[in-house]
Amino acid sequence: MSYNLNVSIDKSSGFCFGVVYAIDMAEDILDHEEYLYCLGDIVHNDEEVERLKTKGLRIIDHTKLQDLHNEKVLIRAHGEAPSTYELALKNNLTLIDASCPVVLKLQNRIKNSHDDDEQILIFGKHGHAEVIGLQGQTNGNAIVFQDLAELDGAELPQKFTLYSQTTKSVDKFYQIKDELINRGYEVKANDTICRQVSNRYEELADFVKDFDKIIFVSGKKSSNGKVLHDVCKKHNENTYFVSNIDELEKEWFQANDKVGICGATSTPMWLMENVKHTLETY
Ligand code: SF4
Numbered sequence: 465m466s467y468n469l470n471v472s473i474d475k476s477s478g479f480c481f482g483v484v485y486a487i488d489m490a491e492d493i494l495d496h497e498e499y500l501y502c503l504g505d506i507v508h509n510d511e512e513v514e515r516l517k518t519k520g521l522r523i524i525d526h527t528k529l530q531d532l533h534n535e536k537v538l539i540r541a542h543g544e545a546p547s548t549y550e551l552a553l554k555n556n557l558t559l560i561d562a563s564c565p566v567v568l569k570l571q572n573r574i575k576n577s578h579d580d581d582e583q584i585l586i587f588g589k590h591g592h593a594e595v596i597g598l599q600g601q602t603n604g605n606a607i608v609f610q611d612l613a614e615l616d617g618a619e620l621p622q623k624f625t626l627y628s629q630t631t632k633s634v635d636k637f638y639q640i641k642d643e644l645i646n647r648g649y650e651v652k653a654n655d656t657i658c659r660q661v662s663n664r665y666e667e668l669a670d671f672v673k674d675f676d677k678i679i680f681v682s683g684k685k686s687s688n689g690k691v692l693h694d695v696c697k698k699h700n701e702n703t704y705f706v707s708n709i710d711e712l713e714k715e716w717f718q719a720n721d722k723v724g725i726c727g728a729t730s731t732p733m734w735l736m737e738n739v740k741h742t743l744e745t746y
């Protein structure tokens with residue numbers, strides 16, 4: 465049976481400028497060189513990572529970096545802690561620094577704009593590369609939490625400064641700030657959420673309303689993918705999360721459905737186009 469779906473891709477979905485910058489940098493080098501090391505997945509999207517691996521990108525972790533000498537290594541958009549730069553000097557590594565300017569600015573703020581005895585709190589995901597890089601600016605002294613409940617038993621000073629990982633939800637950040645103030649703390653809150661993500665809330669909310677079904681395309685490891693998927697789901701309950709075309713299910717659709725495709729800041733446009741072409745074969 466032919467479904468005759470009417471499929472459109474959201475024009476404002478796809479890579480943010482930080483990811484474009486890192487991928488362009490990697491591809492420029494791979495056009496002339498056989499391989500390039502990259503510290504961690506260049507983007508939280510397995511399909512895009514696989515595409516770049518076939519061009520010679522070699523993903524390594526921090527353990528492997530310890531043993532690497534005299535090579536070029538790309539630092540991805542999430543940025544790195546100072547210890548990575550120190551190791552690069554020691555191992556004679558040439559760093560190709562594609563840290564996103566937004567993340568670098570946040571790292572500098574955390575590093576420079578507070579007194580030594582000021583306690584820093586970072587609302588961010590434990591173990592996330594960007595958060596490790598941010599915490600590294602404070603010699604590991606910043607307290608990282610991803611849920612307010614984690615602070616229940618913590619001994620906090622009466623006064624502290626709050627920052628956020630760039631891809632967290634704006635609403636959640638301000639709820640946390642208000643709750644901490646209600647608990648009697650003096651909170652200097654710095655909203656350091658990247659507008660490349662947060663501006664998409666409204667754009668996506670508008671986009672998804674016009675469709676019968678929404679296919680949200682994102683890697684499962686993407687933080688902003690989770691946030692933006694929740695936005696879509698809130699405004700159109702017929703939203704389905706997929707990471708690749710194999711996860712599409714024909715039963716989700718009915719004849720003549722209007723289907724919208726959108727994605728995270730780490731979702732490549734070619735992948736959303738593949739989803740569109742697949743749906744058009746139904
Ligand atoms: S989401 Fe924002 S901070 Fe993160 S890489 Fe993209 S532009 Fe940079």
